[in-house]
Amino acid sequence: MELGLGFSILLGMIMGWLFWWKWKNKNNKEMEKKDDGDGGTIPKGSLGWPLIGETLDFITCGYSSRPVSFMEKRKSLYGKVFKSNLLGLPVIVSADPYVSKVVLQNDGSTFVPSYPKSLTELLGKDSILQMSGSMHKRVHGLIGSFLKSPQFKSRITREIQMSVLISMENWKDKNPVYIQEETKKITFEVLIMVLMSIGPGEELEFLRREFGEFIKGLICLPIKLPGTRFHKSLKAKERMVKMVRRIVEEKKLKLERTTATESESEGEGERGRRPIMDVVDVFLCDAVESNNMQQQQQRPSEVISENLIEMMIPGEDSVPTLMTFAVKYLSDSPLALKQLTEENMELKRRKDSTAEEYDWMDYMSLPFTQDVISETLRMTNIINAVWRKARKDVIIKGYLIPKGWCVMTSFASIHLDEENYENPYQFDPWRWQKKEGNLSNSNCFTPFGGGQRLCPGFELSRLEVSIFLHHLVTRYRWVAEEDYSISFPTVKMKKKLPIIVTPISL
Numbered sequence: 001m002e003l004g005l006g007f008s009i010l011l012g013m014i015m016g017w018l019f020w021w022k023w024k025n026k027n028n029k030e031m032e033k034k035d036d037g038d039g040g041t042i043p044k045g046s047l048g049w050p051l052i053g054e055t056l057d058f059i060t061c062g063y064s065s066r067p068v069s070f071m072e073k074r075k076s077l078y079g080k081v082f083k084s085n086l087l088g089l090p091v092i093v094s095a096d097p098y099v100s101k102v103v104l105q106n107d108g109s110t111f112v113p114s115y116p117k118s119l120t121e122l123l124g125k126d127s128i129l130q131m132s133g134s135m136h137k138r139v140h141g142l143i144g145s146f147l148k149s150p151q152f153k154s155r156i157t158r159e160i161q162m163s164v165l166i167s168m169e170n171w172k173d174k175n176p177v178y179i180q181e182e183t184k185k186i187t188f189e190v191l192i193m194v195l196m197s198i199g200p201g202e203e204l205e206f207l208r209r210e211f212g213e214f215i216k217g218l219i220c221l222p223i224k225l226p227g228t229r230f231h232k233s234l235k236a237k238e239r240m241v242k243m244v245r246r247i248v249e250e251k252k253l254k255l256e257r258t259t260a261t262e263s264e265s266e267g268e269g270e271r272g273r274r275p276i277m278d279v280v281d282v283f284l285c286d287a288v289e290s291n292n293m294q295q296q297q298q299r300p301s302e303v304i305s306e307n308l309i310e311m312m313i314p315g316e317d318s319v320p321t322l323m324t325f326a327v328k329y330l331s332d333s334p335l336a337l338k339q340l341t342e343e344n345m346e347l348k349r350r351k352d353s354t355a356e357e358y359d360w361m362d363y364m365s366l367p368f369t370q371d372v373i374s375e376t377l378r379m380t381n382i383i384n385a386v387w388r389k390a391r392k393d394v395i396i397k398g399y400l401i402p403k404g405w406c407v408m409t410s411f412a413s414i415h416l417d418e419e420n421y422e423n424p425y426q427f428d429p430w431r432w433q434k435k436e437g438n439l440s441n442s443n444c445f446t447p448f449g450g451g452q453r454l455c456p457g458f459e460l461s462r463l464e465v466s467i468f469l470h471h472l473v474t475r476y477r478w479v480a481e482e483d484y485s486i487s488f489p490t491v492k493m494k495k496k497l498p499i500i501v502t503p504i505s506l
């Protein structure tokens with residue numbers, strides 16, 4: 001009896017699989033028929049196994065020492081643009097700089113961001129990462145202009161310096177120093193300062209703890225049952241929203257009072273003088289200035305709080321990873337470390353002799369330091385790809401991307417392609433001085449994405465790393481203990497990069 005039941009289930013599964021396979025092939029053939037009509041062809045490639053597609057190979061390569069091997073294998077079979085099926089979705093993978101550029105530069109009319117379900121649910125419907133069109137353009141512009149403003153730059157330079165120096169102060173008693181942990185503490189402090197002007201203390205620690213809990217659920221099964229990973233993340237987010245909302249409301253009250261006083265005493269012209277200290281101010285002032293307070297009052301603090309929490313996601317892990325890998329590459333490349341130290345010592349001597357404060361430009365205009373950062377970004381591929389979904393059929397360079405399919409623009413494949421970079425696996429900051437061939441082609445270097453969604457934090461990230469490296473090499477010598485990188489699900493050093501530091505006596 002049991003044998004009979006088992007056999008029936010097995011037969012049922014085989015029949016189901018055959019139907020699915022037949023249906024899928026029919027669908028593909030229909031798609032390919034479409035190719036002839038309008039001039040584009042769906043790229044070559046394989047959709048892999050039923051349901052799982054090529055996901056297993058994708059993940060296995062991700063865990064290996066060479067995560068781009070998934071792309072490399074298929075590039076050699078099908079070319080730089082190929083089709084696949086990943087995480088249950090039909091995908092066009094692009095390792096072609098031009099195709100990726102066209103996808104990234106789209107204004108949202110053809111391509112919209114595509115994220116795993118767990119992430120979209122945790123972010124909520126008003127999320128910046130998911131919005132598109134004119135609303136996205138406005139919010140992106142507001143954040144970008146704030147982060148580029150001279151007032152912000154000079155204030156944040158001082159804040160970052162302070163945070164780096166306080167952290168490094170204790171290092172000599174800490175050996176070994178775990179770079180990945182130390183940098184995470186520094187950059188989280190900076191991020192929260194940028195977003196809502198909260199300095200070290202209980203509130204910062206609360207956010208650090210809850211955010212750590214929240215992000216664990218970004219890539220998991222989106223099941224809301226108590227006890228599940230996803231449910232714990234949702235709860236952590238609720239606690240954060242509650243706290244951030246209080247801060248937003250306090251600031252809003254202050255802003256409303258100032259606005260009322262201004263209108264009574266000095267008139268409209270004075271509004272531009274309101275100091276904008278952080279991203280909360282940016283959002284609140286925008287609401288006032290666009291005379292939008294009424295609409296904003298319906299659910300303002302909630303949406304602003306959610307947006308702020310969501311802005312922590314791209315900023316929280318990426319900058320410390322960049323710092324950690326810069327230290328790793330420099331530890332393995334004594335010549336680069338020597339040149340970087342000389343350049344930074346020169347700046348330190350100049351500053352010490354004049355007793356002048358450092359400003360944004362002092363750090364950002366060190367050419368070799370910037371080359372070290374570019375080379376670290378190229379090799380580390382912190383965000384190795386972005387995903388978009390096609391809202392309609394589109395043809396790029398003769399490739400048809402069907403409506404509903406995703407496009408994965410693989411930055412890592414382009415950054416590690418020997419057609420674009422000679423000896424791509426070699427850490428060579430000097431290559432940026434030559435600026436030959438494809439190095440001058442900005443489509444071949446996109447660690448911060450591109451087009452409408454170009455990372456608004458790109459200069460801030462470079463500044464943070466420049467300040468960190470400056471104070472590291474002018475204060476300490478170090479020896480790195482053995483460690484190695486892992487790439488899945490995110491890039492990091494397996495043992496958090498322990499280093500033994502010795503203070504430099506000048």
Ligand code: HEM
Pocket residue numbers: 113128129140194311314315316318319322382383386387447448449450452453454455456457458460461
């Ligand atoms: C090394 C550090 C960083 C890297 C490599 C990085 C990379 C990226 C990339 C590739 C994107 C584009 C995503 C897409 O096209 O869908 C992006 C978007 C974004 N990044 Fe960064 N990021 C970094 C640091 C930061 C920091 C410090 C902040 C916060 C201040 C930040 C805030 C954002 C935001 C808000 C977006 C979304 C922009 C939009 O969709 O309009 N990022 N980042």
